[in-house]
Amino acid sequence: MKNYVAINSAIVAPEDAKISIYDLAIQRGYGIFDYFKTIDGEAVWLEDHLDRFYASAAAMHLPVHLERTALKQLISELMHKNKLPDSGLKMTLTGGYAEDGYTIDQPTLIITQHRFDTGAAVAAFENPLHLVRFEHQRQLAHIKTIDYLQAIRLQPFIKEQGAQDVLYFHAGEILECPRANFFIVTDNDEVLTPARHVLHGVTRKKLLENKELKVTESVITPGQLANAREAFITSTTKMVLPVVQIDGRRVGNGRPGEVTRNMRRWLLAAQGIA
Amino acid sequence: MKNYVAINSAIVAPEDAKISIYDLAIQRGYGIFDYFKTIDGEAVWLEDHLDRFYASAAAMHLPVHLERTALKQLISELMHKNKLPDSGLKMTLTGGYAEDGYTIDQPTLIITQHRFDTGAAVAAFENPLHLVRFEHQRQLAHIKTIDYLQAIRLQPFIKEQGAQDVLYFHAGEILECPRANFFIVTDNDEVLTPARHVLHGVTRKKLLENKELKVTESVITPGQLANAREAFITSTTKMVLPVVQIDGRRVGNGRPGEVTRNMRRWLLAAQGIA
Numbered sequence: 384m385k386n387y388v389a390i391n392s393a394i395v396a397p398e399d400a401k402i403s404i405y406d407l408a409i410q411r412g413y414g415i416f417d418y419f420k421t422i423d424g425e426a427v428w429l430e431d432h433l434d435r436f437y438a439s440a441a442a443m444h445l446p447v448h449l450e451r452t453a454l455k456q457l458i459s460e461l462m463h464k465n466k467l468p469d470s471g472l473k474m475t476l477t478g479g480y481a482e483d484g485y486t487i488d489q490p491t492l493i494i495t496q497h498r499f500d501t502g503a504a505v506a507a508f509e510n511p512l513h514l515v516r517f518e519h520q521r522q523l524a525h526i527k528t529i530d531y532l533q534a535i536r537l538q539p540f541i542k543e544q545g546a547q548d549v550l551y552f553h554a555g556e557i558l559e560c561p562r563a564n565f566f567i568v569t570d571n572d573e574v575l576t577p578a579r580h581v582l583h584g585v586t587r588k589k590l591l592e593n594k595e596l597k598v599t600e601s602v603i604t605p606g607q608l609a610n611a612r613e614a615f616i617t618s619t620t621k622m623v624l625p626v627v628q629i630d631g632r633r634v635g636n637g638r639p640g641e642v643t644r645n646m647r648r649w650l651l652a653a654q655g656i657a
Numbered sequence: 658m659k660n661y662v663a664i665n666s667a668i669v670a671p672e673d674a675k676i677s678i679y680d681l682a683i684q685r686g687y688g689i690f691d692y693f694k695t696i697d698g699e700a701v702w703l704e705d706h707l708d709r710f711y712a713s714a715a716a717m718h719l720p721v722h723l724e725r726t727a728l729k730q731l732i733s734e735l736m737h738k739n740k741l742p743d744s745g746l747k748m749t750l751t752g753g754y755a756e757d758g759y760t761i762d763q764p765t766l767i768i769t770q771h772r773f774d775t776g777a778a779v780a781a782f783e784n785p786l787h788l789v790r791f792e793h794q795r796q797l798a799h800i801k802t803i804d805y806l807q808a809i810r811l812q813p814f815i816k817e818q819g820a821q822d823v824l825y826f827h828a829g830e831i832l833e834c835p836r837a838n839f840f841i842v843t844d845n846d847e848v849l850t851p852a853r854h855v856l857h858g859v860t861r862k863k864l865l866e867n868k869e870l871k872v873t874e875s876v877i878t879p880g881q882l883a884n885a886r887e888a889f890i891t892s893t894t895k896m897v898l899p900v901v902q903i904d905g906r907r908v909g910n911g912r913p914g915e916v917t918r919n920m921r922r923w924l925l926a927a928q929g930i931a
Contacts, residue, residue: 384679384756401675402683404767405658409676409751411805412686443810473758477683478809482658484747485809493678522796523806531685532797532804535752535759536717 387464389457389494392449394464406491407478413487414477414529415439419585420499420619424468426458427619427654431585436474439527445476445490461494471499471620475529501656504622508647511627511639512616514560515546520553521561524580534561548616550629556580557603560616563624566590567603568613568635568642575601586617589653590646613640615647622654623647661738663731663768666723668738680765681752687761688751688803689713693859694773694893698742700732701893701928705859710748713801719750719764735768745773745894749803775930778896782921785901785913786890788834789820794827795835798854808835822890824903830854831877834890837898840864841877842887842909842916849875860891863927864920887914889921896928897921 388400407413417436420427433451440447449457458472472494479490517540519533537549550565551558558580559565564587566576576587578600590598608614612635614626623646625639651657662674681687691710694701707725714721723731732746746768753764791814793807811823824839825832832854833839838861840850850861852874864872882888886909888900897920899913925931 388678390678400678402678404662404664404674404676404749404769406683407809408683408686409680409688409749409767410803411809412682412688412803413806413809414683414686443806444813475678475683485805486812487809493683495678519796522793523810528806529684529686530804530806531759532687532717532802535681535685535687535761536797538760539718 384495384497386467386496387461389461389492391492392457394461400495402477402491402493403480405480405482405484407481407484407487408475408491408529410481410484411478412530412532413443414475415443415445415527416473416475416529417527418471418473418619421462421468421470421472422501422654422656424462426472428585428589429455431588435527435583435585436476440476440490442523442526443528444487445478447476447490448492458494461496465496467496467498469499469501470496472496477529499620504620505651505656507621507624508639511625512548513546513628514548514550514626515541515544516552516630517549518553519551520558520580521551521582524558524582527582531561545631552605553580555604557605557608563616563618563621565603566598566615566617567608567611568640569607570610570612572612574598574642575603575607577601577603584618586619586622586650589650590617593649596646596649611635613643615643617650622650658769658771660741660770661735663735663766665766666731668735674769676751676765676767677754679754679756679758681755681758681761682749682765682803684755684758685752686804686806687717688749689717689719689801690747690749690803691801692745692747692893695736695742695744695746696775696928696930698736700746702859702863703729705862709801709857709859710750714750714764716797716800717802718761719752721750721764722766732768735770739770741770741772743773743775744770746770751803773894778894779925779930781895781898782913785899786822787820787902788822788824788900789815789818790826790904791823792827793825794832794854795825795856798832798856801856805835819905826879827854829878831879831882837890837892837895839877840872840889840891841882841885842914843881844884844886846886848872848916849877849881851875851877858891858893860893860896860924863924864891867923870920870923885909887917889917891924896924
């Protein structure tokens with residue numbers, strides 16, 4: 384990576400973007416993060432991402448040494464330094480250096496920025512996704528922790544199954560993808576997304592907030608999934624992507640549906656892309 | 658920390674013990690480790706720890722760039738450099754640097770060493786433990802990953818409950834502590850330790866292998882726990898420690914029992930401590 388990075392309150396050159404091996408992220412996998420994008424130099428839904436960032440930190444007992452205004456200032460400085468109008472920014476907060484390898488003292492804040500190709504993300508809609516299900520419920524699913532043990536471990540399995548990503552389910556409930564929320568259009572034309580045991584994504588939240596889109600939080604059963612007319616996922620980077628195959632079986636007629644297209648249209652407009 | 662550290666194949670000074678923030682340990686909490694101790698400069702049960710280290714790495718699709726002989730050589734060099742006769746050595750293998758923040762390429766190997774006070778560990782037996790139960794089963798419990806999200810997050814809860822550690826249980830089965838295996842002596846004088854959904858500790862393995870100690874792998878139910886005469890935990894650092902209180906209730910007569918003392922006696926002798 385060739386971009387400047389913020390570590391705690393300092394902006395450092397790429398070659399200096401290192402932290403102590405005694406940090407609790409490395410010793411104990413302990414940390415949270417959030418991720419937002421910029422389009423034409425403007426952060427998209429930054430306040431929502433900051434809300435969640437501070438909430439995740441509090442839930443994991445991680446004090447943030449920067450208040451919101453100071454954090455936004457640091458983000459601005461980093462953006463000014465990197466000069467990437469369309470970008471992804473990741474704010475990670477780890478457990479920090481721990482002499483005993485176990486006790487939180489002063490968390491480490493890391494902000495990275497990378498180029499984000501908005502055009503390519505928009506075009507990705509034309510390559511609908513194949514998913515494969517896997518029984519798993521993320522621990523502390525409502526908190527955006529850095530824990531992706533299962534997701535990365537499952538990469539060879541996903542490839543073997545000819546899929547692009549995994550869809551977690553547990554105890555009779557369809558849940559989420561590792562980095563995206565999941566939605567179906569039922570055979571009654573309801574748009575459902577799981578209410579519980581999932582991360583509450585910002586894109587998901589925006590779809591739920593718009594009453595005209597008529598998205599409802601609900602348990603999704605395997606039976607409902609089998610009979611779904613459409614399925615799609617949402618995330619900051621993926622926006623709205625159609626899912627046309629799950630476990631090798633077609634969803635609906637196997638093509639992106641009208642509801643999915645409508646959601647996507649609304650989202651692109653809301654982000655000023657379309 | 659003031660000791661030399663091995664990173665990949667190099668031994669580096671403490672101030673250089675840093676890795677890239679793009680490492681998958683920091684970005685995705687992805688890594689495994691193992692931990693062994695040395696007494697009088699001799700590694701204790703090293704082959705067992707190396708067996709598990711390579712098994713954990715394979716289970717997480719992490720190639721180890723050093724074969725066993727080369728890894729042992731590196732450990733020897735580090736020990737020679739640090740000159741700590743009684744020590745703990747931690748070998749961590751992370752997902753390594755990932756340009757995309759998601760794909761395993763070349764894992765990072767980190768070996769740290771710290772002074773271990775064998776005398777203090779032996780004396781700790783005189784301060785029996787209070788535990789508090791918490792419903793949780795570690796994901797991939799059989800693999801020694803770096804994931805301690807729950808364990809560290811629960812520290813304030815453990816303190817509030819007046820306990821020293823947490824005892825995980827799930828779906829009607831008593832499981833383990835975050836960093837130790839758990840054993841009970843039943844009211845029928847059987848010594849039981851959970852068979853499944855737990856890490857298979859090396860100390861646990863050694864107790865199971867010695868047929869004279871008569872330890873059996875079995876499901877432990879909350880009912881059996883409530884009626885247990887004794888309880889204890891084992892780990893490399895803790896060896897055998899009595900548990901005399903769980904959820905504020907006494908175990909047996911509330912004092913370390915004869916079976917626990919016997920296990921400990923055997924272990925100290927086996928490690929050449931007693």
